[in-house]
Amino acid sequence: MEQSIHISRLAILPLLMLAFGFTFVIFASPLWVSVLWLIPIAVAVWTLRVRTLVTADGLQLRRMFSSRSLEWSQLKGFRFPKHGWARAELTDGSEVSLPVVTFGRLPQLAAASGGRVTDPYAAADRAAREAAQAERDARDAEQAEQSDRPEPENGPA
DSSP: OOOEOOOOOOGGHHHHHHHHHHHHHHTSSGGGGGGGGGGHHHHHHHHHOOEEEEEEEHHHHHEESSSEEEGGGGGEEEEEOSOOEEEEEESSSOEEEEETTGGGGGHHHHHTTTTSSSSSHHHHHHHHHHHHHHHHHHHHHHHHHHHHSSSOOOOOO
């Protein structure tokens, strides 16, 4: 299963609004001010290009001006800094940033990795479901045990 982790296409909408706002400044100014249009265009290209693609073979990292492929065998683990994108620790000891991957995207990364990456959310959810099921089973067993006991008969008063 192939999964693309990318920036939402909705991020283009504010860029279009910014370009529209620049239009008034550009038309009222000298010609060289038209380079302001390059700002929203460059950010839009960056938004559409940057992504991490998770495949059965590994990860494909796309940045603004470069791309890199990592096989699963090259990966030792992942690190999630407090700010910024996740970092992949490689077997050679180096680290590579994973564009757009944050701790919140870990379930998406885990689902696409085919079990190579564990999802801590799913593990915690599974443990909670198993504990709730064990509690229900114990309660059902106790109720069944109580229903199997004969009720004491009341004798004549």
